[in-house]
Amino acid sequence: MNAGSDEAVSSIPTSAPLRELLKATPLIQAKQNLTLQQRKMYNILLYRAYPRLGIDPIHTLRVSQLCKDLEYRSRNIREIKEDFEALKNTRVEANIFGRDGTWKEWEAFEALAYARVTADGVCQYAFPPNLIPRIKNPRLYARLKLSVSNAFGSRHAHSAWEYFVDALDTRRKERLQVVMSLDELKVLLNLSTSAYPQFRDFSKRVLTPMVREINAYSDLAVCVEKIREGRAVQTIGFDVQRKVPLLDPPAVQLADPQALPPEEPALDDTIRKRLAHFGFRARSIERLVSQYPSDYIAAHLDIAEEKVRRGAIHTSVTGFIVKGLDLDLRGAGTTPIEEQLQQQVHAAKATALQAAQQEAIEQAERGGRLRARNSALEARLAALT
Structure with missing residues (x-):
């Protein structure tokens, strides 16, 4: 041509x-x-x-x-x-x-x-x-x-999404665990292995936004596990699964359509779609819809969406939702899960503060003994002169 x-x-x-x-x-x-x-x-x-x-x-x-x-x-x-x-x-x-x-x-x-x-x-x-x-x-x-x-709005999320879809397709799986070293992940994302030497910077600027974007816009649900060797994170684990599309419910002939609540079927359908978007499977969706009122589920999905946008969920999003439905997070400025984490943080800070205070006391005591020793030495020298 x-x-x-x-x-x-x-x-x-x-x-x-x-x-x-x-x-x-x-x-x-x-x-x-x-x-x-x-x-x-x-x-x-x-x-x-x-x-x-x-x-x-x-x-x-x-x-x-x-x-x-x-x-x-x-x-x-x-x-x-x-x-x-x-x-x-x-x-x-x-x-x-x-x-x-x-x-x-x-x-x-x-x-x-x-x-x-x-x-x-x-x-x-x-x-x-x-x-x-x-x-x-x-x-x-x-x-x-x-x-x-x-x-996608990020090439990191786009690269990881393609890789995860490829891993699922080549292994013919609906769900799998992908484990790679931190350097391997950086290479996958077309980053230098020396980029973001501090893991907290890599997590804040690359890893967390990447996973949040995949969960928000793609056909996959991804959870991250940070695997430490000593105090440093050296390995990253990903739990990857396909979001299951909802099937249309079977047609049912109703003798009296007005006998059903007019808004509930549409609301239930919306709830099913939202649960599927978060990565719930069809069986889990039906169990939750039958167990909780639709408006109750919707309120907790709103909470989860807000926390996903803020990057405040660091474990499984589906697990957070299930736990939240069990505990009822509505109207709580701080959820029981977050409260537990905050208590752990406060306890760690209190321990660190106590250790710092004890160290300061010991330093003061050592300083006092040193000053007393110097004073005695000065007095002895004065007596000799």
Whole structure:
């Protein structure tokens, strides 16, 4: 195909709704220093080219369609050109692992072999020939929902989400535990291992916002466990599970529809969706809905949402909700769980204060003995003179 011909432009695919991208595991595991916008854009380019991979050497897409796919309000061709340029110059390195986690091979390639953007708003691009079989017929892959991909506002959350979906898909699991060293996590997030040397800074600026964003916007529910070796956190554990979509309830013929409370079915349906959003499974949802009134559950979900936004839940969100329903957190400025944590903090501070006071007393006593000894020595010297 001639990249500059009208024939190339006429092959632009018509608009179609975004669905799922089957993204090859090597591309997800690859080391690539891309911005969030470039990561999202590469996913769209893969998706739009997929039906014609191996057939058309060059793929064509209008800037307007690309921006629509990416849910961009702006159609700045200069920015699109810069992103294409970055992808063209990006070297992707991938270590290929099998289903059992053993290393198989290493390979390197460019993200794009060719890129072109015209002033009238047409993009053309091509993938390296040796990469096309990996994309078209991947042995291991992840099913990525592009609507979820577009929702992220952090490249760290986007990278971790792709990795977790890939781990679930390659192992064919609905839930699994992922454990990695702190350095491995930084590499996954395309950070230097020397970045954020203090773990509290890494946790505050990267880890906590990343997990909060995945839980808020994706199809996964993630909990974090910080594993210490001595006093330092060296290993991070993630409990990852898919959020179960709710099935439509079976149709039931009612002899007298007015016999039912008019608002309760709609409210129950909303509660079910909200519980599913937090990661509850269908069986747990039905148990909670049957056990507690809908408005009672809604109040506790409001509390949980607020605390998730503030990053105040450091354990399982579902566990917090279940415990809260059992204890009734409504109207409490401080929840029983938080109160227990605060008591522990106050106790630790009191112990530290007591130790500091004791140390001060001992230092004062040592200082007093030293002053007395110096006074005696001065008196003895005065007597000699």
